[in-house]
Amino acid sequence: MTSPPSPPLTTADLLSAIDQIAGEIDAEFDSLLQIPGDARAPLYEAMRHAAIGGGKRLRPLLLVATASLFHVERDVALRVAAAVEAIHVYSLIHDDLPCMDDDEMRRGKPTVHRAFGEAAAVLAGDSLHALAFEILADPATHADPFVRSELILCLAQASGPDGMAGGQMMDLEAEKANFDLPTVTRLQALKTGALISASVEMGAILGHVPAAGRTHLRGYARDVGLAFQIADDILDVEGDPELAGKALYKDAEAGKATFLSLMGLDRAKEQAAMLVNQAMEHLSAYGKEADLLRAIARYVLERDH
């Protein structure tokens, strides 16, 4: 007698997985960012302010969920996930600076430059940036130097000028130019898509999946990343700033082309749903062990912040 098929993950299951990882990532940063007893204390306080307590932790969730497909030890996956989240958090700190998006609130708290000053915010971002690579290069994170080096290359490419930072530059240019849909798609693929894809890919690297075997997971990540960004554009207009913990309507005010402005609300929603279906298809080779990845894809559309 085989056991009956287990039902797919409910939203409640997913929210509990999100809660769990939020606590685990907070614990990683708490142990990594112990405040030293010298004049660097404000730097560490600024890093803790940004890194601990808040955020959806989407990237760690994707990384840990992918790693679990290949039975990677959860502690190892969490440490690597903290490195990816450190990159994400550094980018938020710098993105919020007065010379960039000039945001006052982030994750329901004052942004780092408002709480600690602009100079400390620049340095806290730079420090989290270095910390990410310090974590990944540490033999205590993973014993195999080949895996460490592959993780680092993946993360550096995804966050540098041909990934996230390049997308942020395009985003700056978006205020001056009139980007069309292919250009906005490319912008978002770099700005948010690259790090989301890296999260999935790094889970697969931890699972010793060779590059050729990652095609479907990469497809899943690309579709989820794009759906996430379309949903973000929709939430930027339809969302509740209180729930979001940050200012909304900023893209429209800045006159930037977004998926919403280019496609209209109905087509944007259709497109996001289509992408989530496509993401599911990329997982068809996996059984119920991929249910968490499926639930994350659905959640990207259903979330209210």
Added chain:
Amino acid sequence: MTSPPSPPLTTADLLSAIDQIAGEIDAEFDSLLQIPGDARAPLYEAMRHAAIGGGKRLRPLLLVATASLFHVERDVALRVAAAVEAIHVYSLIHDDLPCMDDDEMRRGKPTVHRAFGEAAAVLAGDSLHALAFEILADPATHADPFVRSELILCLAQASGPDGMAGGQMMDLEAEKANFDLPTVTRLQALKTGALISASVEMGAILGHVPAAGRTHLRGYARDVGLAFQIADDILDVEGDPELAGKALYKDAEAGKATFLSLMGLDRAKEQAAMLVNQAMEHLSAYGKEADLLRAIARYVLERDH
């Protein structure tokens, strides 16, 4: 018959070594930073503005000179040196920002934020930061993943919150506090010393020198780094802004404690000379193959900018 002992390197020899490496590092950055045909072009232009054509290239020089002690292929050492210099250049871009030191000139050119705007400057710094780790994690840079991973750990530690970025934070605090000599020494050991030491250490890592065998080279690097900073403080008061290519007298104006303000000019000069002698002693186990490292130590005192 043995060949007669070769004379030590003259200042002219050293200047020609500096010239050579300047051209080689420029060529590395030129090939790494090809301008893409999309909206990221200004980002790459800003990175090129900061990274190409200028600077003493002290860190690359130290790295390549150390690597040559162990017969490391020059091309490999240069690629790794470009990674260290990318970190140095990113730190200069961020350090020059209005919210940090607010500098208008660097290496005889307008600073990046003056030439490209503050937002592009933040992103150009972030991009060079990621590029450094991308270079080091690339199998094309070094075939051995253990060496790659060791190089990355060394550089990440030297540039993060327990190295350069931590020193920069202490430097921000220096304007508010009255630091004593041990605290200023610690500040400088982090702010500039850590990356200078990493340059030497990474040369030794390329030479497969185990950590225990790097003690003397680390001592050399520590002494040279400190002597370099004392000389910098002296040049900040006695130097020629034209030759320096940047504004001087800034520390005194900001009321920051420096080696000079704490020790006075005569004792500062004595201390720097003592450190250079000490650095030489750390090289006593090496023959003429270390003459370039000896010449660099002397030059740290003799330079006029």
